[in-house]
Amino acid sequence: MKLLLFDIDGTILLSGGAAIRAVNSAFKKIYSVQNAMDGIRADGKTDPIILKEMFNKSLRRDFLAEEPNRVFKEYVIYLREEMVSSQGFRIMPGIPELIDVLSKRKDLALGIATGNIQEGAWIKLERAGLNFYFKFGGFGSDSENREQLIRIAIERGKSLANHNREFENIFVIGDTPFDIIHGRAAGATPVAVATGSYSVNDLEKYNPDHLFESFSDFMTVLKIF
Numbered sequence: 001m002k003l004l005l006f007d008i009d010g011t012i013l014l015s016g017g018a019a020i021r022a023v024n025s026a027f028k029k030i031y032s033v034q035n036a037m038d039g040i041r042a043d044g045k046t047d048p049i050i051l052k053e054m055f056n057k058s059l060r061r062d063f064l065a066e067e068p069n070r071v072f073k074e075y076v077i078y079l080r081e082e083m084v085s086s087q088g089f090r091i092m093p094g095i096p097e098l099i100d101v102l103s104k105r106k107d108l109a110l111g112i113a114t115g116n117i118q119e120g121a122w123i124k125l126e127r128a129g130l131n132f133y134f135k136f137g138g139f140g141s142d143s144e145n146r147e148q149l150i151r152i153a154i155e156r157g158k159s160l161a162n163h164n165r166e167f168e169n170i171f172v173i174g175d176t177p178f179d180i181i182h183g184r185a186a187g188a189t190p191v192a193v194a195t196g197s198y199s200v201n202d203l204e205k206y207n208p209d210h211l212f213e214s215f216s217d218f219m220t221v222l223k224i225f
C-alpha cells in the first residue's frame with residue numbers, strides 16, 4: 001500500500017486570509033495587539049513557529065509554556081467564524097476530483113501533513129467539504145518541526161490504514177519548499193504544486209520528484225501514484 005500525505009494551505013485550499021484574521025483576533029483579545037501577523041510570512045511554516053514569530057515581533061519575547069494553548073483556543077473559535085464568511089476562500093483546481101478518485105483506490109491511503117494545529121486543519125477541510133476523505137494526519141499541534149509531523153503522520157497511517165506494515169511508497173504533496181525538503185527528509189517522495197505562493201520556477205530549485213503548475217489536469221496527476 002502507498003501513502004499520500006496532503007498539505008492543506010495552498011495545496012488543497014486557500015482560506016482567503018481567514019486564518020490570519022483569526023489569529024490576529026485571538027492576539028488582540030489576549031494581548032491587545034492589533035494585526036500581529038503583519039510582516040510575518042506564514043506559508044510552509046507550522047502554527048507554533050508562526051506563533052513564536054508573532055510573540056517575538058509584537059511582544060519582544062518568547063511565549064511561556066501555557067500560552068500557545070491559550071492563543072490556539074481563541075484562534076479556533078475565530079477561525080470557525082472566519083472560514084464560514086471568508087470571501088477569498090477557494091479550493092484549488094482539480095483537487096476535489098483528484099481526492100475523490102484517489103479515495104476509491106484500494107492500494108492507497110490518504111492523510112494530511114500540515115503545519116496547522118489539528119483542530120484548525122479540520123475546520124478548514126470542513127469548509128471545503130473534504131474532511132470526510134481524511135482519517136489521520138500529522139499536524140502543527142504534534143510538532144513545530146515539519147519533518148517530525150510528517151513522520152508522525154506516517155506512523156499514524158501505518159497503524160490506522162496498513163496493519164502496522166511499512167508503506168511501499170510515501171508521497172508528500174505540498175506547495176512550498178518546506179514540503180519538499182522535510183518530506184524528503186522524512187523518507188517520502190515530494191510532489192510539488194505551484195498553486196500557493198511559490199511558482200514552478202521557485203519550486204524547481206528544490207528538485208521535487210514531481211512538479212505541477214496545478215492539479216487541474218488531475219488525470220495526468222493520477223498516473224504518478
Ligand SMILES: [Mg+2]
Nearest residue numbers: 007009010175
Ligand atoms: Mg502549504
